[in-house]
Amino acid sequence: MSTAATPPTxxxxxxxxxxxxxxxxxxxxxxxxxPILPLVTVLFAFIMGGLVVLATGHxxxxxxxxxxxxTGLKWLFPWTxxxxxxxxxxxxQQTLITTTPxxxxxxAVAYAFxxxxxxxxxxxxxxxxxxxxxxxxxxxxxxxxxPHIVLAILAAVVGGAVWGGIAGLLRATTGANEVxxxxxxNWIAIWIAVYLFGLGGPLxxxxxxxxxxxxxxxxxxxxxxxxxxxxxxxLHIGIFIALAASVLFWVLLNRSTKGYEARAVGLNPEAxxxxxxxVGWTYVLVMALCGAFAxxxxxxxxxxxxxxxxxxxxxxxQLGFFGIAVALLGRNTAVGTVLSALLFGALLxxxxxxxxxxAVFEPEMAQNLTFVIQGIVVLLITTDVxxxxxxxxxxxxxxxxxxxxxxxxxx
Amino acid sequence: MASExxxxxxxxxxxxxxxxxxxxxxxxxxxxxxxxxLRRGEIHALLGENGAxxxxxxxxxxxxxxxxxxxxxxGGTPVSVGSPREAMAHGIGMVFQHFMLIPVxxxxxxxxxxxxxxxxxxxxxxxxxxxxxxxxxxHGLAVNPDAKVGDVTVGQQQRVEILRALDxxxxxxxxxxxxxxxxxxxxAELIAVLRRLRDGGTSIVFITHKxxxxxxxxxxxxxxxxxxxxETFDTAGAxxxxxxxAMVGRDVVLRVDKAPSTPAEPVLEIEDLRVVDDRDxxxxxxxxxxxxxxxxxxxxxxxxxxxxxxxxxxxGLRPVTSGHVRIAGQxxxxxxxxxxxxxxxxxxxxxxxxxxLVLPFSIAENLALRDYHASSRFGLLNPKRMLDRARGLIxxxxxxxxxxxxxxxxxxxxxxxxxxxAREIAGDPKVLIAAQPTRGLDxxxxxxxxxRLLAERDKGRAILLLSLExxxxxxxxxxILVIYNGRIVGETTPDxxxxxxxxxxxxxSSAGATGIAS
Numbered sequence: 001m002s003t004a005a006t007p008p009t010x011x012x013x014x015x016x017x018x019x020x021x022x023x024x025x026x027x028x029x030x031x032x033x034x035p036i037l038p039l040v041t042v043l044f045a046f047i048m049g050g051l052v053v054l055a056t057g058h059x060x061x062x063x064x065x066x067x068x069x070x071t072g073l074k075w076l077f078p079w080t081x082x083x084x085x086x087x088x089x090x091x092x093q094q095t096l097i098t099t100t101p102x103x104x105x106x107x108a109v110a111y112a113f114x115x116x117x118x119x120x121x122x123x124x125x126x127x128x129x130x131x132x133x134x135x136x137x138x139x140x141x142x143x144x145x146x147p148h149i150v151l152a153i154l155a156a157v158v159g160g161a162v163w164g165g166i167a168g169l170l171r172a173t174t175g176a177n178e179v180x181x182x183x184x185x186n187w188i189a190i191w192i193a194v195y196l197f198g199l200g201g202p203l204x205x206x207x208x209x210x211x212x213x214x215x216x217x218x219x220x221x222x223x224x225x226x227x228x229x230x231x232x233x234x235l236h237i238g239i240f241i242a243l244a245a246s247v248l249f250w251v252l253l254n255r256s257t258k259g260y261e262a263r264a265v266g267l268n269p270e271a272x273x274x275x276x277x278x279v280g281w282t283y284v285l286v287m288a289l290c291g292a293f294a295x296x297x298x299x300x301x302x303x304x305x306x307x308x309x310x311x312x313x314x315x316x317x318q319l320g321f322f323g324i325a326v327a328l329l330g331r332n333t334a335v336g337t338v339l340s341a342l343l344f345g346a347l348l349x350x351x352x353x354x355x356x357x358x359a360v361f362e363p364e365m366a367q368n369l370t371f372v373i374q375g376i377v378v379l380l381i382t383t384d385v386x387x388x389x390x391x392x393x394x395x396x397x398x399x400x401x402x403x404x405x406x407x408x409x410x411x
Numbered sequence: 412m413a414s415e416x417x418x419x420x421x422x423x424x425x426x427x428x429x430x431x432x433x434x435x436x437x438x439x440x441x442x443x444x445x446x447x448x449l450r451r452g453e454i455h456a457l458l459g460e461n462g463a464x465x466x467x468x469x470x471x472x473x474x475x476x477x478x479x480x481x482x483x484x485x486g487g488t489p490v491s492v493g494s495p496r497e498a499m500a501h502g503i504g505m506v507f508q509h510f511m512l513i514p515v516x517x518x519x520x521x522x523x524x525x526x527x528x529x530x531x532x533x534x535x536x537x538x539x540x541x542x543x544x545x546x547x548x549x550h551g552l553a554v555n556p557d558a559k560v561g562d563v564t565v566g567q568q569q570r571v572e573i574l575r576a577l578d579x580x581x582x583x584x585x586x587x588x589x590x591x592x593x594x595x596x597x598x599a600e601l602i603a604v605l606r607r608l609r610d611g612g613t614s615i616v617f618i619t620h621k622x623x624x625x626x627x628x629x630x631x632x633x634x635x636x637x638x639x640x641x642e643t644f645d646t647a648g649a650x651x652x653x654x655x656x657a658m659v660g661r662d663v664v665l666r667v668d669k670a671p672s673t674p675a676e677p678v679l680e681i682e683d684l685r686v687v688d689d690r691d692x693x694x695x696x697x698x699x700x701x702x703x704x705x706x707x708x709x710x711x712x713x714x715x716x717x718x719x720x721x722x723x724x725x726x727g728l729r730p731v732t733s734g735h736v737r738i739a740g741q742x743x744x745x746x747x748x749x750x751x752x753x754x755x756x757x758x759x760x761x762x763x764x765x766x767x768l769v770l771p772f773s774i775a776e777n778l779a780l781r782d783y784h785a786s787s788r789f790g791l792l793n794p795k796r797m798l799d800r801a802r803g804l805i806x807x808x809x810x811x812x813x814x815x816x817x818x819x820x821x822x823x824x825x826x827x828x829x830x831x832x833a834r835e836i837a838g839d840p841k842v843l844i845a846a847q848p849t850r851g852l853d854x855x856x857x858x859x860x861x862x863r864l865l866a867e868r869d870k871g872r873a874i875l876l877l878s879l880e881x882x883x884x885x886x887x888x889x890x891i892l893v894i895y896n897g898r899i900v901g902e903t904t905p906d907x908x909x910x911x912x913x914x915x916x917x918x919x920s921s922a923g924a925t926g927i928a929s
Binding site for chain 2: 251255256257258260263264267268270271272273274275276277278
């Protein structure tokens with residue numbers, strides 16, 4: 001076993017990883033897409049959004065203040081006066097209700113990204129999940145609550161997985177690009193749902209024949225509201241399911257063999273194949289898992305606060321597409337995705353008609369502000385190379401000024 | 412030992428001088444107090460093992476990296492080189508291993524890229540062609556200005572790179588392992604070109620880890636070892652042994668000794684194998700061969716004669732048209748890669764970037780690529796075991812430049828190759844296919860891999876070696892099969908002469924070799 005080729009001196013003992021110093025760790029975080037870049041991006045997006053507000057003739061500071069109040073996040077701070085706390089609590093419940101599906105829809109995109117796939121089908125998978133959840137939840141009226149909920153969620157998860165898996169299967173067998181197929185599957189899902197719940201559709205409400213809406217989820221199959229008034233859309237326990245899914249996401253991706261396979265395929269499919277990984281099968285599994293996350297999101301919304309699906313809701317919903325921004329900003333990591341889902345959840349809630357003070361900024365316009373910020377975030381986060389270059393130039397410029405003496409190569 | 416203290420040269424004589432350059436990447440020190448002096452009108456080889464810090468040093472010179480300490484002097488004047496643009500302004504040009512050319516554009520268009528001649532706000536194509544022709548004439552580097560870069564040979568592309576650097580006014584030319592991608596013929600041409608440029612007054616830095624080239628082309632050589640300057644000396648009077656010693660830091664056996672083999676039972680059996688290539692043309696045309704336990708069989712041949720396709724077919728990476736492959740008696744024909752590996756195949760892939768490694772993965776993750784599933788429980792990886800195992804293999808295979816958690820992308824090529832070799836051997840295969848196992852490695856690493864392969868042979872593994880280097884084939888193989896045009900055209904022994912092998916490899920027959928009728 002031993003050979004004569006032992007090196008004369010072993011290289012200096014190196015600590016685990018290159019990041020033994022603070023700056024080293026920082027540099028590593030930057031290289032691996034750590035938290036700095038997304039934070040800079042968000043800051044930049046907010047500044048740009050502020051300029052847009054300014055252009056409309058409003059005061060950006062009071063607008064952001066109003067949006068901040070609308071998010072209810074100040075409830076978290078102990079110095080908030082108790083007079084404001086009640087309203088803040090209600091607002092925060094709304095923020096977290098929106099955050100719940102965004103976390104899962106972010107994972108639906110992020111997991112695919114890690115396997116080198118671009119899942120634009122979150123919206124469709126979310127719709128399939130919602131449809132199945134509302135169907136199960138509004139049927140089987142005599143069923144006890146807990147198994148009923150589990151069954152509805154399971155149906156949504158499986159339905160979403162099938163919907164995502166189709167795209168993976170097409171990619172694996174025919175090479176059809178998942179970007180195209182998932183977009184098409186979105187439309188198929190949306191129009192099937194519109195047909196099902198539309199006037200005269202097979203699942204249209206049996207009590208309101210004039211309205212294109214589903215039956216209501218029965219009381220027993222609704223998720224428990226643990227904070228706030230159930231009558232006024234309090235916070236349901238779906239947030240905990242989403243957080244549990246975050247742990248699952250992390251474990252799957254970083255600690256499971258399937259996650260290892262997905263990452264290997266995402267980074268170098270040829271090396272993965274050489275290593276014995278079944279690349280096509282991995283595509284199917286990854287897309288199915290993404291669909292399962294999105295389907296779960298659909299079921300939590302339906303069972304948690306919507307309780308019914310109207311056809312026009314299906315057509316205007318954008319949540320699945322927000323999942324792309326959530327994943328991008330969250331750098332396709334578990335923690336990052338949760339945090340960026342919270343950001344977008346807060347933005348969407350803070351600028352909503354219900355929560356924003358119309359005296360400060362018209363909520364109809366404010367919702368567009370969210371879209372502006374989302375757009376800038378996506379634009380910037382996908383051009384991180386550009387940002388890095390800017391950053392480096394700024395750094396070099398600064399150092400170049402400092403190192404004035406000739407001959408110094410400190411720059 | 413042909414070393415001598417470098418003559419202290421006057422500042423005016425020096426085209427480029429580096430003093431005390433130090434560069435660290437995190438905890439890894441790539442260069443440590445490196446001194447380097449390039450005289451005017453000389454070809455100066457920068458020699459060192461993989462990962463010795465040669466490329467880093469020259470990236471600093473070219474403004475691609477900023478040193479943590481030290482200074483750069485061009486023509487005796489201290490300068491700051493913050494970007495390639497500034498480097499060019501100081502008359503420094505660099506030709507990289509991987510060319511920075513746009514394949515769909517013509518030679519002339521590529522040459523002027525970044526400094527395009529204009530006429531009325533439009534690109535002056537005629538001017539670009541003229542400039543290319545003039546430069547080509549002036550320096551004696553023949554290129555066709557109108558040819559598309561994607562259509563010309565690698566050697567030609569390299570000329571375009573050199574011409575482009577000269578066009579930007581380079582008086583100092585840095586070439587990073589320029590011969591790594593060239594054929595023997597192209598290498599000879601390049602060397603002639605470099606000599607002409609030197610005689611015309613250009614100062615040239617020639618980065619390499621090949622000893623023969625240093626002696627052939629360079630006037631002086633500076634040896635780097637583990638990021639430090641070891642010595643600088645004239646190549647006149649030096650020989651390969653002394654260079655190798657300076658580079659590796661100990662005596663290196665350029666050709667390992669081996670005991671005669673004691674082959675046992677057949678382990679890899681290929682029977683009348685037929686395989687088609689990517690264009691559906693027959694690439695392997697009825698090959699039969701047997702490798703027994705405890706022997707190394709080399710498949711020698713000129714690149715593109717079906718060797719790679721045989722390996723791919725055996726490994727389950729390419730469909731088999733007809734024929735049979737058996738590993739230790741088990742028929743693995745047409746099985747998928749995982750099943751073939753499980754049957755006992757180890758496979759050192761020919762191309763470590765494309766296939767052998769997932770570059771952004773850590774060393775530990777890459778080492779687990781073939782058996783991550785074996786140590787898993789409930790579908791979960793065992794990170795602690797992966798790291799422990801990686802630490803052991805890093806020590807055993809002398810992988811330098813990082814720890815178990817370091818991404819393979821930040822290792823030098825030679826150390827990346829060691830990771831591949833380590834993984835495939837550690838998998839305890841019955842059959843080991845070693846395809847170009849020492850491609851891009853320096854002498855020290857080559858010796859290491861060669862010794863290791865022989866040790867594995869003596870432990871009873873059956874090894875099929877694919878190599879384009881005749882020296883390697885001869886020093887390792889117990890039997891040599893020559894492949895030509897998808898067929899085995901002869902079998903010979905390691906003491907066959909170059910002529911004999913060369914004749915077989917180009918399709919001629921040889922009296923000394925036993926021809927195998929196919």
